[in-house]
Amino acid sequence: MAINLKELSKQEDLFVSGHRACAGCGPAIAVRQALIAAGKDTVVGFATGCMEVVSTIFPYTAWNVSYIHSLFENVGATVSGVEAAYKALKKKGKIKKNINLIAFGGDGGTYDIGLQSLSGAMERGHNMLYICYDNQAYMNTGIQRSGATPHGANTTTSPSGKVIAGKTQWRKDITEIMAAHNIPYVAQASISDWKDYMGKVEKALSIEGPKFIVVFAPCQLGWYYQKEDTIKIADLAVKSRFWPLYEVENGVHKITKDPKNVIPVEEWLKLQGRFRHLFKDENKKIIEEIQNEVNARWEKLKKLEEAGI
Amino acid sequence: MKVVAKTANEAMAEAMRQINPDVVAAYPITPSTEIVQLFSQFVADGLVDTEFVPVESEHSAASACTGAAAAGARVMTATASQGLALMNEVLFVTPALRLPIVICVINRTLSAPINIHCDHSDTMDQRDTGWMQFYAENSQEAYDLVIQAMKIAEEAFLPAMVSADAFILSHSLERIEILEDKEVQNFIGEHKTPFSVLDTEHPITVGALDLQDYYFEHKRAAAQAMREARKEIKKVFKDFGQKFERNYDFVEEYKMGDAERALVLMGSTAGTAKEVVDNLREEGEKVGIVKVCTFRPWPVEEVNHALKGADFVAVMDRAEGMTGFGAPLFTEVRSSLYDEDKNPDVYGYVYGLGGRDVTPDDIKKVFDDLKKAESGEKLERNSYLGVRE
Numbered sequence: 001m002a003i004n005l006k007e008l009s010k011q012e013d014l015f016v017s018g019h020r021a022c023a024g025c026g027p028a029i030a031v032r033q034a035l036i037a038a039g040k041d042t043v044v045g046f047a048t049g050c051m052e053v054v055s056t057i058f059p060y061t062a063w064n065v066s067y068i069h070s071l072f073e074n075v076g077a078t079v080s081g082v083e084a085a086y087k088a089l090k091k092k093g094k095i096k097k098n099i100n101l102i103a104f105g106g107d108g109g110t111y112d113i114g115l116q117s118l119s120g121a122m123e124r125g126h127n128m129l130y131i132c133y134d135n136q137a138y139m140n141t142g143i144q145r146s147g148a149t150p151h152g153a154n155t156t157t158s159p160s161g162k163v164i165a166g167k168t169q170w171r172k173d174i175t176e177i178m179a180a181h182n183i184p185y186v187a188q189a190s191i192s193d194w195k196d197y198m199g200k201v202e203k204a205l206s207i208e209g210p211k212f213i214v215v216f217a218p219c220q221l222g223w224y225y226q227k228e229d230t231i232k233i234a235d236l237a238v239k240s241r242f243w244p245l246y247e248v249e250n251g252v253h254k255i256t257k258d259p260k261n262v263i264p265v266e267e268w269l270k271l272q273g274r275f276r277h278l279f280k281d282e283n284k285k286i287i288e289e290i291q292n293e294v295n296a297r298w299e300k301l302k303k304l305e306e307a308g309i
Numbered sequence: 310m311k312v313v314a315k316t317a318n319e320a321m322a323e324a325m326r327q328i329n330p331d332v333v334a335a336y337p338i339t340p341s342t343e344i345v346q347l348f349s350q351f352v353a354d355g356l357v358d359t360e361f362v363p364v365e366s367e368h369s370a371a372s373a374c375t376g377a378a379a380a381g382a383r384v385m386t387a388t389a390s391q392g393l394a395l396m397n398e399v400l401f402v403t404p405a406l407r408l409p410i411v412i413c414v415i416n417r418t419l420s421a422p423i424n425i426h427c428d429h430s431d432t433m434d435q436r437d438t439g440w441m442q443f444y445a446e447n448s449q450e451a452y453d454l455v456i457q458a459m460k461i462a463e464e465a466f467l468p469a470m471v472s473a474d475a476f477i478l479s480h481s482l483e484r485i486e487i488l489e490d491k492e493v494q495n496f497i498g499e500h501k502t503p504f505s506v507l508d509t510e511h512p513i514t515v516g517a518l519d520l521q522d523y524y525f526e527h528k529r530a531a532a533q534a535m536r537e538a539r540k541e542i543k544k545v546f547k548d549f550g551q552k553f554e555r556n557y558d559f560v561e562e563y564k565m566g567d568a569e570r571a572l573v574l575m576g577s578t579a580g581t582a583k584e585v586v587d588n589l590r591e592e593g594e595k596v597g598i599v600k601v602c603t604f605r606p607w608p609v610e611e612v613n614h615a616l617k618g619a620d621f622v623a624v625m626d627r628a629e630g631m632t633g634f635g636a637p638l639f640t641e642v643r644s645s646l647y648d649e650d651k652n653p654d655v656y657g658y659v660y661g662l663g664g665r666d667v668t669p670d671d672i673k674k675v676f677d678d679l680k681k682a683e684s685g686e687k688l689e690r691n692s693y694l695g696v697r698e
Contacts, residue, residue: 120364
């Protein structure tokens with residue numbers, strides 16, 4: 001499928017309206033875009049989380065593809081099992097067609113509680129795509145910090161208070177953790193750059209073996225911004241280089257979007273209530289630290305790309 | 310039929326080979342490691358068609374098995390002790406989704422203190438998950454029950470665990486009779502699946518969110534499935550007995566005909582206890598054994614029927630239960646008998662924890678205690694056998 005608006009407008013939606021996601025939900029966009037790219041012959045596995053909860057309130061379902069949810073931390077293993085069954089049944093001729101297997105997890109189910117299950121699934125080489133919709137905290141339980149929560153962010157378990165200014169630790173780099181598994185395809189994407197993201201999903205599904213994509217999916221409820229600004233927030237994360245778009249194909253890093261007019265990270269931070277406390281005089285040095293971190297990560301990424309590794 | 314010498318680990322692995330499941334996802338743990346090793350070798354030697362998934366934990370083993378079963382595959386695994394405990398969260402999901410998986414369990418105690426030897430605390434810990442549970446007395450039963458459990462699970466659309474005692478059975482060579490591969494295949498038949506997520510022509514949502522308005526009805530339906538599994542168990546046991554002349558039932562009554570004093574127990578200790586009963590019978594004592602083979606679903610009718618004539622009963626638990634009153638088998642047996650017109654006097658004994666040996670003298674002591682009770686002496690309602698107080 002050519003990924004352009006004309007072509008996309010003809011595609012059937014496989015994650016459909018009626019789900020209970022909030023207005024302006026980034027993850028719902030991430031799921032919908034991925035499924036349009038994947039097509040009908042797809043089986044989706046889902047970790048417990050926002051998107052699982054809002055999409056399958058019995059007796060309703062928002063899924064027009066087969067879907068399985070088991071628990072929070074085990075979607076990597078659950079889809080490993082589906083894939084093993086697929087291989088076994090295909091070998092016996094009981095299944096004829098080619099089926100895409102996609103496991104979805106939020107950042108909680110991916111960076112933290114489900115990391116072992118994901119790592120195992122990737123190491124074993126199952127032919128599946130894992131997509132992490134990253135909204136940078138445990139949103140389903142009410143905005144608690146995760147390993148994906150950025151430095152300085154206010155969450156309900158890393159609150160900004162009189163002596164501590166939000167999360168004191170730095171974010172895990174899940175993309176590089178997955179790249180270190182030496183799997184054929186790893187990518188970082190954003191819902192703001194739908195063509196880039198859907199192209200990555202399509203490319204990943206065309207490759208045999210384990211694949212991983214982390215897609216930046218803002219949460220208006222947990223990040224405290226206006227509902228209509230979800231795509232803008234995602235876009236500015238890319239433009240500030242806070243969230244670089246890149247892929248690691250067969251171990252080679254390639255930046256897929258080098259933003260032209262780079263904005264200071266402060267411009268992105270200031271639109272979100274979760275960083276509001278950083279703009280107090282006593283906390284401004286944290287913004288500087290975040291900018292330094294963004295610069296360092298970008299420089300490292302550039303070096304990897306230039307070195308062709 | 311072939312006569313061979315096999316440990317319970319080998320016997321269960323052999324049953325798995327003959328079943329030839331579509332998917333096995335497993336993680337090694339003492340003392341069930343050997344089952345997984347042997348099965349891996351079957352895969353490596355091309356003796357099975359199975360997709361073997363060497364997962365990174367038992368939680369993932371149970372998760373992958375559940376995913377594979379939901380995708381329409383015939384699925385098995387093996388584990389013990391901490392492995393089964395780590396599976397616990399997933400074990401509630403499998404029966405709720407009505408997926409027929411079989412786990413070969415080697416009964417080993419749970420930490421702490423860490424100990425690799427036999428007791429039933431691992432499977433007792435899983436008794437409320439909704440899995441059927443079958444306990445083997447010896448390698449032969451372990452082998453036969455694995456084959457039957459596969460068929461029962463697929464008929465009842467419920468998962469099952471078959472357990473055998475750590476080391477006492479898992480690592481002891483015994484004479485067993487093995488069926489032909491073809492006989493096993495014919496007996497279990499084609500795999501039946503209630504649904505498959507891989508049927509992309511008919512997309513389904515598995516594992517939906519159930520709130521206050523539906524959860525209870527779905528739980529109720531799963532509970533009903535456990536009740537109705539009795540029929541499938543009965544049918545499969547009968548069919549197996551007719552075909553292969555080895556007979557199984559929910560409980561085995563041993564010399565219970567005129568028995569006034571009886572022990573109720575599970576697993577390998579039944580073998581020891583039967584010998585004690587034989588010796589006491591020679592001395593004219595009216596004693597017998599009720600061995601519980603099917604623990605889930607709980608065979609209330611069969612247990613009560615078996616104990617109908619007994620006046621004094623000792624229930625022997627190889628698990629503590631930590632209730633502050635009585636261990637699991639004791640409380641179930643005593644509660645079952647409550648509705649009977651004539652209730653025997655029931656005592657509980659916890660024995661053999663952490664692999665503590667159980668000798669014929671220990672068993673005889675329990676029968677002696679029951680005799681004391683018969684002559685009017687007051688016994689502790691619940692006590693321990695073979696522990697240093």
